[in-house]
Amino acid sequence: MAADMRLPTILKSVSLSGSTLDRRDLVVPGDVITSDTGFMRGHGTYVDDDKLTASVAGEVQRVDKLICVRPLQTRFNGEVGDVVVGRITEVQQKRWKVETKSRLDSVLLLSSVNLPGGELRRRSAEDELTMREYLQEGDLISAEVQSVFSDGALSLHTRSLKYGKLGQGVLVQLSPSLIKRQKTHFHNLPCGASMILGNNGFVWLYPTPEHLDEEAGGFYNSLQPVGLSDREVISRLRNCLLALAAHKVLLYDTSVLYCYESSVQHQVKDILKPEVMEEIVMLTQQKLLEQEG
Numbered sequence: 267m268a269a270d271m272r273l274p275t276i277l278k279s280v281s282l283s284g285s286t287l288d289r290r291d292l293v294v295p296g297d298v299i300t301s302d303t304g305f306m307r308g309h310g311t312y313v314d315d316d317k318l319t320a321s322v323a324g325e326v327q328r329v330d331k332l333i334c335v336r337p338l339q340t341r342f343n344g345e346v347g348d349v350v351v352g353r354i355t356e357v358q359q360k361r362w363k364v365e366t367k368s369r370l371d372s373v374l375l376l377s378s379v380n381l382p383g384g385e386l387r388r389r390s391a392e393d394e395l396t397m398r399e400y401l402q403e404g405d406l407i408s409a410e411v412q413s414v415f416s417d418g419a420l421s422l423h424t425r426s427l428k429y430g431k432l433g434q435g436v437l438v439q440l441s442p443s444l445i446k447r448q449k450t451h452f453h454n455l456p457c458g459a460s461m462i463l464g465n466n467g468f469v470w471l472y473p474t475p476e477h478l479d480e481e482a483g484g485f486y487n488s489l490q491p492v493g494l495s496d497r498e499v500i501s502r503l504r505n506c507l508l509a510l511a512a513h514k515v516l517l518y519d520t521s522v523l524y525c526y527e528s529s530v531q532h533q534v535k536d537i538l539k540p541e542v543m544e545e546i547v548m549l550t551q552q553k554l555l556e557q558e559g
Contacts, residue, residue, distance in 0.1 A: 291325055291326045293320040293323065294323045295322060298318070299319065299320055300318050300333065303316060304331060306331050306332045308332050308333055309334045309335070310337060311333060311334060321335070322337045323337065324338045338514075339443070340442065341367060342368040342442045343442075344372075344411045344420040344465070346412065346414065347410065348410065349409075349451040349452075349462070349464055350366045350408070350411060351406065351407070351437070351468035352364040352366040352406070352464075352466070353406050354405045354406075354407065357397055357398055357403065360394055361373050362397070364407065364422060366422075366464075366468070367439070367467055368419075368420060370418055370419040370420075372419060372421070372422050373415075373421050374401075374409060374423070374424070375423075376393060376394060377389055378412060378421070378422065378424065378425065379424045380424060380425055381400075400431075401431060406470070407430060408428075408432060408464070408470065409422040409424045410422065410426070432470055433472065433489070434489070435470055436500050437470055437471075438470075438507050438508070440468075440469060440507065440511045441511065442467035443467075444467070444511055444515075445463055445466075445467060445469075445518075446517060447465065448463075451464065455526070457499050457502075458495070458496060458499050459472065459474060459496065459500050469517070471500045471504060473492055473500065502526060503522065503526060505534060505537035506522060506525040506546070509525065509538065509547055510522070512547075513543070513544075513547045515547060515551065520554070524549075525546060525547070527553075528550050528553070
């Protein structure tokens, strides 16, 4: 029986200017944010003896005179326009229930999806009877937040051709607070795989398709076998995402790509070893600082 043995090593401390080691904008419950009475109280704060105090652990955000604290660990609070990756949990009358890591199940209405073939017409009773042919329980989809109901539930839509049912790939579930908001969350990486960074913390990794059928109406469900090289690339990307998330590094296309490049010298199975993980993340942070500088 093979055993994996590792000797203890002493890691050299590398000072990263601007790192998260000395962040004055990180607070824990009870920390005084400011004693200036000119600021307005936002989410995650309360006033105690005329001092604005944090009620949750997280990052202080200031918008003009408004101060709020964004929690580091929280359920997904969706906004209109957010890209999400979710799983169908229930088929109901004229709608699907979708798990998106928010407080309530999100809703995908039958009128908010593209019909297969891209037909543009009113949804009929026949469409309602064949809803399971479009999406059924357990299916993964990419969608966009169309609106937010009064109770906080999200209404989704997949009308654009870039959204819809997802084919073969790997789902990585991370904290929503680690996903950086960008103009696009669909990335074709030069390593040969593609990535959907959902604002809700669900990241979908899949082999980059050679050609997309634009008449599929967003329903892409390839069942072709995935080659060994593609599977290795996806597995390496998955372990890189977990390594970055373990060290609370913000996730976006550049940070993931730098982490992938830093991990090439290691085997895929070794990336999640603590000492290898720390080395890869440290190299990634140095590259990000060099790019910003």
